[in-house]
Amino acid sequence: MNAPRTRVQRRPVHGVLLLDKPLGLSSNQALQKCKWLLRAEKAGHTGTLDPLASGVLPLCFGAATKFSQLQLDADKTYEATVRLGVKTSTGDAEGQVVAERDVPAITPELLAGVARQFTGPLRQVPPMHSALKKDGKALYEYARAGEEVEREARDVVIHSLALSAIDARTLRLAATVSKGTYIRTLGEDIGEALGCGGHLTALRRTATGQFDVSQCVTLDTLEAMPEPERLARLLPTEALLPAHDPVTLRGDEAARFLSGLRRRGAWPDAGQVAVFGDAPRSLLGTAHVKAGELIPSRLLSPIEIQQILGQTELPTP
Incomplete structure (x- = not known):
């Protein structure tokens, strides 16, 4: 038992x-x-x-x-391996092989030209095997049922893209991309641009945001x-807010802000602000500043703040 x-x-x-x-x-x-x-x-x-x-x-x-x-x-950075000449149902090694084609001679010049073609703003059609939803149902659920549904192309940005040959049939791909970019789809599209198709055999995310x-x-x-x-190993919550301008409020001003009230001060206009209380220093929430007014966005609760202050001392990000 x-x-x-x-x-x-x-x-x-x-x-x-x-x-x-x-x-x-x-x-x-x-x-x-x-x-x-x-x-x-x-x-x-x-x-x-x-x-x-x-x-x-x-x-x-x-x-x-x-x-x-x-x-x-946030933007994401990936490293991937693309197997050329073989197209699969999922765009990666999990899927069934649906087509095979000859692979052309892969030269550095050819790869540089393809990389330029796929760098910058793009319209990308999400893959069927993805968690994106249509009519309240994930696309992969349709795919598993053998259905293919129409997907609208989305605007994405490939900030940087480097391609290099591992061997005659395998590429190494390194890319920094905007949110919503599917690297599987990018790998497939690069294979099509080379005239032979392809699919991902490995994928690793090496960075997200900061x-x-x-x-x-x-x-x-x-x-x-x-x-x-x-x-x-935990970073403090404010590690998620590196692009936010810091503002510190003291005593009663901090308490009023935490209750959702706008505060006035000599702050310059800012779209993203991280608001802290002093003595002891603690994150209160986020806000934006317009015409000298500090306007709350997302607030921590007083209980959360007390729990954070009582938690094991956290490292700075």
Whole structure:
């Protein structure tokens, strides 16, 4: 007879964990594992990585979940491997082979020309095997049922793209892209531009926004740590707000702002502001400034602030 499972005692945990997601796990599976390891009450991730992809996955806990959209909107950097001459049903190695073609001679000049073709603003049709929804249903659900539905092309930006040959049939792709860009689709489109088609055989996210893979912890390393060390891996919530101008409010001004009231001061107009209280310094929320008025956007609760101040001292981002 199996012993009953020990119930995990959840607790309030606040901050950002930079995870190097392993292959084979969905983003949600990785999130749930880390949530369990930290015994956290509330958590969310900042954009999915396919099970066949690895790399940077910022996970938000507690108060940090209020600002996770900022990472969803951030530019991402990827490294990928493209197998030329073979097209699959999913655009990656998981799918069935649907076409095979001869691969032309791949020269550096040819790759440089294709890279230029795909650098800058593009219109990209999302793949059927994606979590994007149509009529309330994920596209991959239609695909699994053997249905193909019409998808509207979306505007994306390829900020930088480098292509190099690993061998006569394999490319290395490195790209920094805007939100909403599908690297599988980019790999397929590059294969078509070369006249032979192709599919992704490996994908790794090396950066998202201001975070890169050198800052990340692996799941195995996190699991091997004592609990205090796991908590020490958390960055403070304000690590999500590097582009926000800081404003500090004192005493009663901080309390009034935290209750949702606008404050007046000699602040220049700013679209993104991170507002802090002093003594002790603590994040209160975000705002914008217009005509000397500090207008609240997203606020932490007084309970969240007290929990953060009582949490194990966090490193600065």
